[in-house]
Amino acid sequence: MTDAPKAAAAGRAQMKTELPERFRDYKHVWVFIEMERGQVHPVSWELLGEGRKLADRLGVELAGALLGPAGPATEAAVREAVSYGADLVYLVEHPLLGDYRNQPYAEAMTALVNTYKPEILLLGATTLGRDLAGTVATTLATGLTADCTALAIDGEGSLAATRPTFGGTLLCTIHTLNFRPQMATVRPRVMAMPEAEPGRQGRVVRHAVDLEESRIVTKILDFIPDLSTNKVRLAYADIVVAGGLGLQKPENFRLITDLAEVLGAEYGCSRPLVQKGWVAAERQIGQTGKTIRPRLYIAAGISGAIQHRVGVEGADCILAINSDAGAPIFDFAHLGMVGDALTILPTLTEAFRRHLAVDRLAG
Amino acid sequence: MxxxxxxxxxxxxxxxxxxxxxxxxxxxxxxxxxxxxxxxxxxxxxxxxxxxxxxxxxxxxxxxxxxxxxxxxxxxxxxxxxxxxxxxxxxxxxxxxxxxxxxxxxxxxxxxxxxxxxxxxxxxxxxxxxxxxxxxxxxxxxxxxxxxxxxxxxxxxxxxxxxxxxxxxxxxxxxxxxxxxxxxxxxxxxxxxxxxxxxxxxxxxxxxxxxxxxxxxxxxxCGLRGSPTVVKKVFAPKPRAEKAKLIDVKGRRDGEIAADTLAALFAALPKLEGDLARQAVQA
Known part of the structure; x- marks a missing residue:
């Protein structure tokens, strides 16, 4: 990402450029299928849904690129990738690819790209995807756009990758004109989960790589899985209640957790509350925190800066509570209440509690 | 070091x-x-x-x-x-x-x-x-x-x-x-x-x-010349065509506000009420 002066960037963008000869045979759209310890991260399926649209627009094939040890988990991942829209899967099977390490993964991905030459390569913006993408893009000396919120193909067949900029106050569209592949990462939940089509047919292209443990410098001493009870399931929650600076005091955040508890919801917050240390960073919602796509999102005392907006726009219904009628959150919320969150929140909590107590009696 | x-x-x-x-x-x-x-x-x-x-x-x-x-x-x-x-x-x-x-x-x-x-x-x-x-x-x-x-x-x-x-x-x-x-x-x-x-x-x-x-x-x-990515456009996002439908709060009693809000939410998300009820029964 550049902080380039806008005028200079525009000047360069208008330069008529022709793709160098060595990149002319780069074709097709690829999605990196992120499998770690036998588990595929759902962001890979979300990206296949998006990659399908790009490939159809370009009239090319959509491929998954999968690295992993041979076995049932890898076979299942290949089938799933095809069911989510891949026409083919490039598969590198090797026992050393079960756990993620930068060096063998980067070697295998770079080899795949150099051999089969995709024009577009998408990866999830996870800890794995970001670690890998930075190395692969630097090795290939190509452009990489992080954390995109929209992907499109422009009139000249180039990838237009849109992402928030200036700390999430504006959006910008970035192109990689003269280099291939055009690389981009997208955060989990930014794109919708596509429908799986279980019987769909696809091809598998196996590619062998030469990896040896003795050549891999970094050793894995242990893996400590997160306890499922401690996991914050914010990104995949059905209902989310979140608070912002409008709560005024850290102790008022209890009003958010109270409502969340009654609704069986996850709770979150806007960026300033994390910066002030009121709430843990893993609860932050927005471009630099978690992106959510719940059925219902209740935002109390959150003004709705772009950095927050891009993290919640996928919600089916957004209810905003804010004392400032001019707050930007009312521009994208579906339902709004102009008033004091500190009095409205307990009112709603109580109303839901009563409503559900009646259900419990009836049930 | x-x-x-x-x-x-x-x-x-x-x-x-x-x-x-x-x-x-x-x-x-x-x-x-x-x-x-x-x-x-x-x-x-x-x-x-x-x-x-x-x-x-x-x-x-x-x-x-x-x-x-x-x-x-x-x-x-x-x-x-x-x-x-x-x-x-x-x-x-x-x-x-x-x-x-x-x-x-x-x-x-x-x-x-x-x-x-x-x-x-x-x-x-x-x-x-x-x-x-x-x-x-x-x-x-x-x-x-x-x-x-x-x-x-x-x-x-x-x-x-x-x-x-x-x-x-x-x-x-x-x-x-x-x-x-x-x-x-x-x-x-x-x-x-x-x-x-x-x-x-x-x-x-x-x-x-x-x-x-x-x-x-x-x-x-280095700089712009050495950068494969090009920023083509910087823009503010469009507001949604419709603004939020406002639920009246000012000067009204808590019970009325809450009833309106629940009604509006259940109208917007038809399956929500039933799902919450099932959840409550199981709890």
Whole structure:
């Protein structure tokens, strides 16, 4: 990402450029299928849904690129990738690819790209995807756009990758004109989960790589899985209640957790509350925190800066509570209440509690 | 240990505002800070130096005013500061930035070998998390990103053991020096500078390098020219066609407000009421 002066960037963008000869045979759209310890991260399926649209627009094939040890988990991942829209899967099977390490993964991905030459390569913006993408893009000396919120193909067949900029106050569209592949990462939940089509047919292209443990410098001493009870399931929650600076005091955040508890919801917050240390960073919602796509999102005392907006726009219904009628959150919320969150929140909590107590009696 | 910490001076994004009429960034008067994520890495580097001896050099690429951030870092206890500044660097994307920084680090290594490079997890203005891995790749450093804790450093064996956050858990990794490390927020916070360090920071000489002094032979690989990505458009998002449907609050009783809100939510999401009821019965 550049902080380039806008005028200079525009000047360069208008330069008529022709793709160098060595990149002319780069074709097709690829999605990196992120499998770690036998588990595929759902962001890979979300990206296949998006990659399908790009490939159809370009009239090319959509491929998954999968690295992993041979076995049932890898076979299942290949089938799933095809069911989510891949026409083919490039598969590198090797026992050393079960756990993620930068060096063998980067070697295998770079080899795949150099051999089969995709024009577009998408990866999830996870800890794995970001670690890998930075190395692969630097090795290939190509452009990489992080954390995109929209992907499109422009009139000249180039990838237009849109992402928030200036700390999430504006959006910008970035192109990689003269280099291939055009690389981009997208955060989990930014794109919708596509429908799986279980019987769909696809091809598998196996590619062998030469990896040896003795050549891999970094050793894995242990893996400590997160306890499922401690996991914050914010990104995949059905209902989310979140608070912002409008709560005024850290102790008022209890009003958010109270409502969340009654609704069986996850709770979150806007960026300033994390910066002030009121709430843990893993609860932050927005471009630099978690992106959510719940059925219902209740935002109390959150003004709705772009950095927050891009993290919640996928919600089916957004209810905003804010004392400032001019707050930007009312521009994208579906339902709004102009008033004091500190009095409205307990009112709603109580109303839901009563409503559900009646259900419990009836049930 | 000879450690380089790459830092960036960034606008305090919490204070950036968009002009309501022209939709342009109002940067005037926005204070600049050291990218907050860099401070976790700086602290980790200072702690390792305190344990094993050696030096911490802070390095930044930016306009001359970025000197301010370097002095701040010296005040926290860094030993030396290098400012990479040249008009050729203007408009660098992450690939061009990692090229310039890694060349400067290689130049520093001519004086004494560099054992570790620390970078922030990401910046708060670019948010890419790409420059650290880019530097590691160019210099052939072993890469450790999203580190939550340094468990041990064996200077004799030249090995470091860390905990790294991954998607489903924590990896405990051991690798050889030289390494590039990015620390996760929540690791140790930056120390308060001591009085002697603060006094030294105000007057210490800062090494200022232009592209040539940093050993960059090909300025075509820097700045806008050296950046494969091109920003084609900067814009504010369109508001939704419909504004939020407002539920009347003012001057009404709590019970009425709550009844209206529940009714509006259940109308917008027809299956919600039934699902909540089932959940309540099961609870």
């Amino acid at each position: 000879n450690i380089v910490v790459c830092i960036k001076q960034v606008p305090d994004s919490a204070q950036i505002r968009v002009h309501p009429v022209t939709n342009t960034i109002m940067r005037q008067g926005v204070p600049t800070i050291i990218n907050p994520y860099d401070l976790f890495s700086l602290e980790a580097a200072l702690a390792l130096r305190d344990m094993t001896g050696g030096t911490v050099t802070v390095l930044t690429m930016g306009p001359p005013m970025a000197e301010e951030s370097l002095r701040k870092a010296l005040g926290y206890g860094a030993d030396r500061a290098v400012l990479l500044t040249d008009r050729f660097f203007a408009g660098s994307d992450t690939l061009a930035t990692s090229y310039a920084l890694s060349t400067a680090i290689a130049k520093l290594a001519e004086e004494a070998p560099i054992d570790m490079v620390f970078c922030g997890k990401q910046t708060i203005d670019g948010d890419t998390a790409q420059v650290g891995p880019g530097i590691a790749c160019r210099l052939g450093l072993n890469q450790l990103t999203y580190v939550t804790a340094v468990d041990g450093l064996d200077a004799a064996a030249r090995e470091i053991t860390v905990q790294r956050r991954s998607e489903g858990g924590v990896q405990v990794l051991r690798t050889k020096l030289p390494v590039m490390v990015t620390m996760l927020e929540g690791s140790a916070s930056i120390r308060r500078g001591t009085l002697p360090d603060l006094l030294r920071a105000a007057r210490a000489p800062i090494t200022v390098w232009n592209a040539a002094a940093a050993g960059i032979e090909d300025v075509q690989r």
